[in-house]
Amino acid sequence: MIEPRKDLLQIADLSREEIEHVLAAAQPFKELFKRSVKKVPTLQGKTVLSLFYEPSTRTSSSFEVAANRLSADVTNLAVATSSVVKGESVLDTVDTLQAMRADYIIIRHKQAGIPNLVARHTGAAVINAGDGFHAHPTQALLDASTLHDVFDSADFSGRKVLIVGDILHSRVARSTGCILSKLGAEVGVLGPGTLVPEHRPADMKKFPDFEEAFNWKPDVIYLLRVQFERQGEQFFPSAGEYHSVYGLTEERLGRVREEGIWVMHPGPVNRGVELTDSVMNYERCLINQQVENGIATRMAVLYWLKPQLESSL
């Protein structure tokens, strides 16, 4: 029996058993979606509050659909667009929200560690929906769930995943990299020297170019979304140069197809930067499955976590 947790803040906290438990719990929900009635009464009467301090369409709607399908009452606070008073800390906002008696708080913020701070402050179950460069644990779980389907096992031993792009600023690289390692996969990285930090985990092998990376025989290539510039800092000369060196070009897609490599991307994609258009139609492109599995995985997470509120006892 796997005990429930109060919060999901970062994959690093989870044991392999816990990860496998969530992945297994997501399976019946995937089946559920094939039926005409996609809703179960599991969280009836529970309140889910989602606090997005950073704009997001995909993740916030994925959580919303997940909570709805569990029959919870969902309220979205688009804090990014509402007026957050200057000087008001996140905890002030959380205090206000306590009055609403939320059972679950889903939070995304541009600063790392905010969900950890909120979790210490509330009895509600806190789910990190992405904090700065730090973590995006439900993305990692949905990625693992997607690969679980492909490999037909939650044991990724002997599998190799190449993560390509901006490792430095990517919470996806951190979380997905972490879950893959925990499930036994080998993780390699490829990207501009400015964006692949020396201080990454020691077991993340770095490749100098696609050629050597292909020779490593990866099972999966995981492309990260890149930004040409961040707060005025430039990390590579141009999007065009990025595409030619680190992008999944038409030519490289040929090699990918030949070797039957799976392709993933957390979305939204920059066409012509991380990948060329035709990748989207490649039969082993898993981008749509990732989105679909996002809902089932988030349902499994909501189902697993246990708020520690007086009212929930």
Add this chain to the structure above:
Amino acid sequence: MSATILFKNASIASAGQKELAVADVLIEKGRIKSVAPGLGEDKVGRVVEAAGKVLLPGLFDLHVHLREPGQTGKEDISSGSEAAINGGVTGIVAMPNTSPAIDSAGLVHSVLDIAQRKARIPVYTTGCITKERAGKEMAPIAGMKSAGAVMLTDDGSPVCNPQLLRHAMEYAREFDLPLASHCETMELSGHGAMNEGRVSYQLGIPAIPAISEEICIARDIQIAEYTGAHLHIQHVTTARGMEIIRRAKNDGVHVTCEVSPHHLIFNEEHVIDYDTHFKMNPPLRTPEDNERLLAGLIEGVFDVIATDHAPHTDFEKRQQDFASAPFGITGLETALPSLFHYYIKPGVFGWDLLVERYVAQPRNILQLEQVAVTETSVADLVLFDPEGTTTFSREFMRSKACNTPLLDQTLDGSVDMVLGGGDILLERD
């Protein structure tokens, strides 16, 4: 008029003397009248049995943020100087990054005037190198000097423009004022909030690389060498930075430097779960830096131990996330017990080093009268009980702030009594 006090059988700590010397110490008219074994108790107002306790000169902290004027929610001159006394510190130097910044003769005068009225120990102040610490125009250096400023610094920021820094050094040199540098290359630090390394990667916190500090140390030393000014490098945190200073000293450059207790004791590995009590600038570096800085302190690369006492409110440090919380921790009340607990008690270094680096050298840098447990010295004294313990609870703190990683921790050693100019400023049961 202060009463006569006699310390019986005290173990006396002095610079340059490895072993503690046991003797009686008689205080009269604010100064030390005699130091000898078996002094008579006749006509003595107060006799303090000090067997087994260490008597050392009052500490002198070259780097303190008193937050007055303008940020008195964090600290003020009165509470900051009381915090100093609570930690056995009997002389402090205020940093000028207040609001407004201490960048004129008027502000220097006003700070010293408040200190005169509100503080029970001597409080000295620095003045800014540049107006408003903005790094654009030189502050009125001669005016601040005549108002009583003892050192110049834009602490909290470097002077980014090397030409301006060069001019400030050339100008200040003629007034015999040291320039203290907060070494940081702003473009490299960016929005960084902790050391760049394994932990910053894991936590996803924007990071400050060691080279941000090291490049600025090297630059400022070159300017000091070129101009002949006295440069003091504040809060050195990296082993490489320290080595640059060591080389410069060997080359005869007029440079001094300080290390803070927290950069010896803590490192980036302590920044777990986004605890803002470990957020300071410059940041905590690596365990290897801890070791090498400690070796440097013992070898004498560091002239001075200084705390960089940086009080902040509970809201700022405890209710905010790591990126939003301000840099800095308090240090005045924890420095002596923590240096005793971590280094003196286990025999890593002796009391002589502490007195040399935390009393004699900082006073020497400012050309102040020396204080020691010797006849005729001003009676600024600390009686320290090595068998006692100190718990840094909120109730213990005299500072308005308690933003220290040592909050609620108990360390060995206790400041039992503090004298300033022969007056008893603190006495603990």
